[in-house]
Amino acid sequence: MMNSHKQLFPLFSLFLVLYLLGQRVVLQAEASPQHGPTKLFVFGDSYADTGNIQRTVSNSWKDPYGITFPGKPAGRFSDGRVLTDYIAKYLKVKSPIPYRLRKLMPQHLKYGMNFAFGGTGVFNTFVPLPNMTTQIDFLEQLIKDKVYTTLDLTNSVALVSVAGNDYGRYMLTNGSQGLPSFVASVVNQTRSNLIRIKGLGVKKIVVGALQPLGCLPQETATSSFQRCNATSNALVLLHNSLLNQAVTKLNQLETTKDRYSTFVILNLFDSFMSVLNHPSTHNIRNKLTPCCVGVSSGYSCGSVDKNNVKKYRVCDDPKSAFFWDLVHPTQAGWHAVYNKLRTMNALQHILY
């Protein structure tokens, strides 16, 4: 299906070039994929991971993760597709293979690669998995090994997800003491990572703004999933405002004559909030209550006891819930966020 679409694009875009020169922005948004990116490289955490974590260590490989897509657990932290899959869809490339599987599926290397590991951050977190610096090292090594050429990188987009694990780790050890200056260092480290990815030759780098952490079920549980935590969301706004400043400065330093900026922020805060404030627009009935939870404290979505009896409950209709577990959206949730980003015209800037 994707291929037949692609073949239609040259004709379609020629038509647009000839007849709609006055509407170049629309033209870019509608017809770019043919000339634009052919690969997606992904860095970050569980909002972007599509299977890098080993089976044995993560719930993402246990039932009922993946029940909606691909129909069984496949390492995604959701019942189905995650942010990466939707960004790939928008770029009209296949969702890139997880780094861990690169040798098993060499025919998929051409779509790029996903280096994201659930639970990680820009700094080391509570999981002994590659932080973002190390994830970028992996790509650097693949370039040295000539798995990817300069041209490959020129034709690529990077997606960078920083969804808050650094803050989770910090709060566990230090509470909220000194948090604002830690926010500054997280953004500073993110900025260094963006510069490094650009230095490797990636043409366009898309970084997620922080989603409203205060609305995640793990935070709203204290109000029986009724109210977002405003204190946490204020921290998120600080992060996002510093990220905005950093990215704006980076783009001002760019000397390219491109129509669009190199660094683009994906506004996950506004898109999450908009879906949560108008859930019915997106056929979401269950907005703050997670779909899959442990039957009691000590258990979580995916838990079984030592006799393999399941210790979690799944809602009747994951397709009408926004949140899957205590921190991750469902496929329906991600799909709604993706649609919202599209109607906000936020995604056309990731093409070129």
Ligand SMILES: *[C@@H]1O[C@H](CO)[C@@H](O)[C@H](O)[C@H]1NC(C)=O
């Ligand atoms: C990333 O992880 C490596 C290996 O654990 C560590 O040496 C490095 O300091 C970490 N980088 C950051 C920015 O925390």
Ligand SMILES: *[C@@H]1O[C@H](CO)[C@@H](O)[C@H](O)[C@H]1NC(C)=O
């Ligand atoms: C907690 O605070 C101490 C002292 O300010 C700091 O050295 C440490 O890095 C902080 N912990 C984390 C996880 O950042």
Ligand SMILES: *[C@@H]1O[C@H](CO)[C@@H](O)[C@H](O)[C@H]1NC(C)=O
């Ligand atoms: C920001 O990052 C740069 C490069 O990694 C580092 O040299 C500098 O010390 C950082 N500044 C702060 C305030 O963390």
Ligand SMILES: *[C@@H]1O[C@H](CO)[C@@H](O)[C@H](O)[C@H]1NC(C)=O
């Ligand atoms: C909101 O989150 C903050 C930490 O960011 C926490 O200290 C506070 O207790 C939370 N409030 C509620 C009502 O849960």
